[in-house]
Amino acid sequence: MANLTITVDDATLKRARIRAIERGESVNQYLAQQLREYADADAANSRLRRAAVDFVALSRDLSGSSEGHGWTRDELYTEENADR
Numbered sequence: 001m002a003n004l005t006i007t008v009d010d011a012t013l014k015r016a017r018i019r020a021i022e023r024g025e026s027v028n029q030y031l032a033q034q035l036r037e038y039a040d041a042d043a044a045n046s047r048l049r050r051a052a053v054d055f056v057a058l059s060r061d062l063s064g065s066s067e068g069h070g071w072t073r074d075e076l077y078t079e080e081n082a083d084r
Contacts, residue, residue: 006031 008016013027020027 004035
């Protein structure tokens, strides 16, 4: 595991340490998690974009039709349709 040194003013570090204690974590744990998220952001965004494209393609492939039939609120909430 690598070490990282950052420079921050004393007042900020003090407030960060207090907040970390309140949250039951360390400043180091928090910064390490934030750095992981920062490093992984491009991969996560790529997965989200790919999922969105896949969803749109799937919705086009599976485009169903109600054949003009609409439902009333009563029809949607009848006991008969409760299990669907």
